[in-house]
Amino acid sequence: MVGKWVTAGVDPDIYIDISEEDDPVKPIIVLEIYNGGPQNLYIKLEAEGPEEWTFTPVELGQFPAGEKKTVTVKNWAERPLPDTELTETITLHLKCYTDSGYTDYLGEVKQSLEVHFIDLEAMSVVDDDDFTEDTEGWSYGVLADDHYVTPPNSLYRVSTVVGSGQELYACETYSRESMVQKSFDIPDASEAYACLYVRFAHGDILPELSVTWCYMTVEVNGKTVLYITETDKWHKVVTPVPVNTTVTITVKAALRVHVETSGTASWDLDIKLWVDHVRVRYR
Ligand SMILES: [Ca+2]
Numbered sequence: 126m127v128g129k130w131v132t133a134g135v136d137p138d139i140y141i142d143i144s145e146e147d148d149p150v151k152p153i154i155v156l157e158i159y160n161g162g163p164q165n166l167y168i169k170l171e172a173e174g175p176e177e178w179t180f181t182p183v184e185l186g187q188f189p190a191g192e193k194k195t196v197t198v199k200n201w202a203e204r205p206l207p208d209t210e211l212t213e214t215i216t217l218h219l220k221c222y223t224d225s226g227y228t229d230y231l232g233e234v235k236q237s238l239e240v241h242f243i244d245l246e247a248m249s250v251v252d253d254d255d256f257t258e259d260t261e262g263w264s265y266g267v268l269a270d271d272h273y274v275t276p277p278n279s280l281y282r283v284s285t286v287v288g289s290g291q292e293l294y295a296c297e298t299y300s301r302e303s304m305v306q307k308s309f310d311i312p313d314a315s316e317a318y319a320c321l322y323v324r325f326a327h328g329d330i331l332p333e334l335s336v337t338w339c340y341m342t343v344e345v346n347g348k349t350v351l352y353i354t355e356t357d358k359w360h361k362v363v364t365p366v367p368v369n370t371t372v373t374i375t376v377k378a379a380l381r382v383h384v385e386t387s388g389t390a391s392w393d394l395d396i397k398l399w400v401d402h403v404r405v406r407y408r
Pocket of ligand 1: 277
């Protein structure tokens with residue numbers, strides 16, 4: 126019944142590279158939940174799958190009536206890292222309640238998830254970018270050594286959202302999207318993957334401002350394969366890419382601020398992004 130008005134958007138395929146992954150594996154999922162019903166709901170995520178997995182229910186909080194909300198869920202599932210490639214199916218249960226105590230149960234929405242464990246190191250190399258000595262053909266960005274996955278450098282780009290000395294007028298908004306990009310020629314093969322690490326951050330928010338949005342995305346040929354809001358942390362993304370064509374990977378970081386009180390900016394407000402350890406593989 127509840128499935129008539131609650132929908133859960135989730136990428137039905139997760140790719141995990143067993144050649145470089147923590148043991149146990151703890152996948153992170155992003156759910157875009159739409160509550161199209163007449164009342165506010167509280168939703169709890171539960172899951173079931175093969176016996177190797179351990180699942181922990183996660184209370185996702187309130188989903189107001191008529192609204193869409195994106196949630197990133199961690200620590201909901203873990204499994205020992207397999208040493209061979211395999212694919213497993215997990216069923217997500219989004220249990221809907223009408224109270225914050227998660228007792229008045231209304232119904233659930235089910236969603237199936239395929240977890241693909243792949244071994245990138247067993248595949249052929251299209252490209253490896255570790256930014257050891259140069260920017261490896263990426264558009265924009267310079268080398269930086271303040272954060273990296275493989276020493277001594279990563280690719281870095283900083284963009285100014287609001288400059289020091291800039292006049293700020295109440296109710297105005299300022300936004301900036303910073304990006305770096307590279308294209309890869311993928312051979313005619315049966316499958317291909319890209320794996321990279323990304324990170325972003327912004328400077329101290331000026332006292333006159335509030336943050337409207339702040340996120341990072343990774344796109345493959347314009348399709349978003351990663352959306353994150355957590356700053357100051359490396360995020361690993363593994364994604365299939367099309368074969369026998371050119372694939373463009375775009376990493377973006379965006380910050381939008383709203384001026385709450387007029388004033389003069391006392392310092393530069395920057396949006397920063399880092400990329401490192403890019404591997405593109407096929408077989
Ligand atoms: Ca590096």
